[in-house]
Amino acid sequence: MVFILVFAGSLLANFLIPFWWSTVPIAMVGGFCFGKSGRSSFLQGFLGNGLVWGALIFIRSVRNDHILATRIARLLHLGHWGGLILVCMIIGGLLAGLGSLTGYLFRQSLNRRQSIINLKT
Structure with missing residues (x-):
């Protein structure tokens, strides 16, 4: 699912937004919402x-x-x-792969923080 979101989103963003970094936020959202693991999030964003x-x-x-x-x-x-x-493919893949991994790890940190807060109460 991350692959489809990053592929379609970056294709659209490259036509509408003239900045090279425009695919990173899309990959972050994909990793945050649909990432199953760090490795799969990175690889799907990269590809x-x-x-x-x-x-x-x-x-x-x-x-x-x-x-x-x-x-x-x-x-x-x-x-x-x-x-x-x-x-250029490797550079673009690294951008989105690291963006997707960042989104996944951010979700994991929020889940961990929520579980720590639940343990304290």
């Missing part, structure tokens, strides 16, 4: 946003026959434009 960023970058790169992506890849010593897309 959801990583696939979206990879697809969007690939679509935008195809429009100009990968000229800009090839030049930036050479500048960063990646060799091929596909390496640049892979690096």
